[in-house]
Structure formats: structure tokens, C-alpha cells
Amino acid sequence: MKKLFASLLAGALLLAPAFAQQPAPIDGIAVVVDEDVILQSELDRAVANIRAQYAGRTEQLPPPEVLERQVAERLVLLKLQIARANSTGVKVSSQEVEQTINAIAAQNQVSVDQLAAQLARDGTSLPQFRESIRDELLVQRLRQRLAQSQISVSDAEVDAALAAQQGSGMQYHLAHILVAVPEGATPEQIATAQSKIEGVQALIKRGEMDFAAAAVRYSDSPNALEGGDLGWRSSDEIPSAFAEMVRNMSPGQVTEPIRGPSGFQMLQVVESRDASQAAPSMVTQYHASHILIRVGENAGAAEAKAKADTLHARLVGGADFAALAREESQDPSSQARGGDLGWFARDQFGPDFGAEVAKLDDGAISAPFRTQAGWHIVKRVGTRQSDVGDTSQRDQVRETIGRRKLEDEWNRFLREMRGEAFVDFRTVAGAGDSDAGEGADGTRDTSGN
Structure with a gap:
């Protein structure tokens, strides 16, 4: 958060x-x-x-x-x-x-x-x-x-990632430099981009510039001005072209340039740490049902709250919660089950929702409360202590694979959207092409790479 x-x-x-x-x-x-x-x-x-x-x-x-x-x-x-x-x-x-x-x-x-x-x-x-x-x-x-x-992640992908980890919980703090190559690049454009990243590599190797400063000055990545910082990544979140190299590198080392879908890249391992999973832990899980009234679908904010208040009054008057949820709830994933959400960890549906559930006694019904999803009325059914160690590990691996896939898809989406857009730089010096930049020798590179 x-x-x-x-x-x-x-x-x-x-x-x-x-x-x-x-x-x-x-x-x-x-x-x-x-x-x-x-x-x-x-x-x-x-x-x-x-x-x-x-x-x-x-x-x-x-x-x-x-x-x-x-x-x-x-x-x-x-x-x-x-x-x-x-x-x-x-x-x-x-x-x-x-x-x-x-x-x-x-x-x-x-x-x-x-x-x-x-x-x-x-x-x-x-x-x-x-x-x-x-x-x-x-x-x-x-x-x-x-x-x-x-984005979807299959159980087979999770199984393969867990097998590949073999008990290793190493994470890597990474930074990168990208020299972009446009789609359909000519051999000359590719050669120019390769020459540029090799020039940047030479500056770093000679100690004339550290990696972060080189990223700020030469990288075409959107995070260039953050020194190319990629944050902490597990092995599952590192592209396969780099993963094996990174596992054999020490903090401070830099990969050789590698050609990828968007251009030539170099990665630096800034730090590494062992984040092996701790022993399975016991956590409190809640079983609850809810009725959701969304804001903006069939009613504005005031109308949605008024409807939630009316439904709450009916529940206080003795209406059956499950029947009312099937009739009125606007959560398609739980409506047919009478609002039943099953067992879940406190923050699974967000901290605001979890805090309201945690305040209730088993069997109690909440007053209407608002989250980003809309207005909720919750009935807490029960609580239990559950060992979620194995489940948590699978969930974390699934999440990291999903993040990696999303990053790849999002970058592809941005490149596609940028490529299809009409963009006319009126006053920006040297920006006739989004890939124009400064050469590694300090000269301007206006070749479009």
C-alpha cells in the first residue's frame, strides 16, 4: 500500500x-x-x-x-x-x-x-x-x-515455477537500460541501436558513469529518470533471457547487452536477498455473506446509499439475508449463492471490507458501509484459524508470474498505442522520433534509435 x-x-x-x-x-x-x-x-x-x-x-x-x-x-x-x-x-x-x-x-x-x-x-x-x-x-x-x-496463470505454470525454485527464495533488486528499436526496424537502425548500447556499456565498464546515471542519460525506458530502477524481483519475475545470468551475478554486476522485443537491454543486479518462505503460519479466516449495491450502475451515490439503508432496515425487521442477497445484491460472483463469500483472509477483499468484517461478532449483520466497489451489508457467519503456508506460497508464485505477464503485456500495449497515435512535436528539440536520443559518446543521435 x-x-x-x-x-x-x-x-x-x-x-x-x-x-x-x-x-x-x-x-x-x-x-x-x-x-x-x-x-x-x-x-x-x-x-x-x-x-x-x-x-x-x-x-x-x-x-x-x-x-x-x-x-x-x-x-x-x-x-x-x-x-x-x-x-x-x-x-x-x-x-x-x-x-x-x-x-x-x-x-x-x-x-x-x-x-x-x-x-x-x-x-x-x-x-x-x-x-x-x-x-x-x-x-x-x-x-x-x-x-x-x-492475464491468466495456470496451475501448471505455478507447479513449474515451484519446481524451478527448488527451495530457493532469492530475490534481486534490478535496474535496466533500454535502447529501443522500432517495430520493422531496418538493419541500419538495429546496428545503430546496438552500437549505442555497446557505447553505454563501455562508459560503465571504464567507470566514467555509474549505471543509474547512464540510465537517466541514455535509456529509452519510461523509468529512465528513476535510474532504470525495476525494484525487487523474484526469479519468476525476471525474463527468461536474463534469469540464468542474474542468478550467477553478484550485486553491482551488469549483464551483457541482450536483444529483446523492444530493443537492446542491460540489467544490473543492485542487491540480492534470500526471501525463503517462512514456516507455514496460522491466520484468522472469516466466513461471511454480503449484499452489494454499486454506485453508478443503476443509481448515484445518494440513491445507492438510500437503497442500502432500506435493505438494512428490512434485515433488521427480520428479512432473510440469503434471500435478500439473491434478490437485490449487485455482486454477480456471490449473488446466486445468497451473497456467500466463503472463507477468506481479512484483507482479501480490501482493508476497508476486512476491517468491517473483523468488527462483527459471528452471526451479526453490519450497518451499510462504503468501499470502492459500492455499499455493502455484511453478515459474518464464522471465524477459524487456518494453516495457509502452502496456499500462501502458491498464491505468491501465481501473483509474481501474473505480474511478469502483465508487465510484458502492458509494455506491448503501450508500444502499440504509441505506434498508432498521431503525435506532432511542435517545440521539443530533437523529438521528431520518440527513439531519438543522445549517443553514448555525448553526441546527438538523430537516426531514430
């Missing part, structure tokens, strides 16, 4: 104004993205925020025109994702935005008013921050929709 809020905060700040006290230049269109535009002021603010994040380390940033191109590409992808989310019916309610802002404030141990004051000191108004959070949530929901519709 902490990573989620940090990601939302970082993403939102990309679009948030950085130095409002500076005189505002005459605005203009920096980039045309299909039916939308990126204003020069948006681009300037985003670049200023990146520079602010690198205060005291500006020597790690690429030359101004390369940085501007990198940030412009980020904004292009963000615009495309938001447009796709809106066109496919992805919604984020105002209440969800406010809940996220409250959670970010709590994570930073400040009130919302204090968070607003802190943003204001940096030149960002709370309404602007709110809109940025909404955009970030839209993108996350678009990604979740892709995961639900495109």
Missing part, C-alpha cells in the same frame, strides 16, 4: 505545477497527441519538477534537450492512457480521489490541510493535485482492466 501511494504521489507530481511564483510565459502547444494537446506550460512544469527531484544531483541529468524529450514522451504516454481509459468507460469517482488524497496525507503523517499547504509552497493548488491524482487512478484502473481481461 505504501508503494501504491508513493507511485500515485510521484506520478501526480509529474503534472503538478512546480514554481508558480515564476512569471508565466506565453503559452503555446508543445505536442499534439491525437485529439489532445500538451501545452508548453505543462511540459515546462513537468521538466521543472524532474529538475527539483534531482536538486543537488543535476549532473546526473541528461542535456536539457534530451531531458525535455524524455519528459515529453512521458506526457504523451500519459495522455494516450487517459484518453484510452475515458474512451473505454473507465471511471474514477470523486470519492475515490478524496480517499486517495486522505490516504496520501495519512501516509505522510500530515492532515489534508497540511498537505495542501505543503503543495501550495511548491506552487501546486489542491484542485490541480486532485486532477493529477484522478489521472493516475484512471491509468491504474486501465492497467487493472487489462490484467483482468488478458
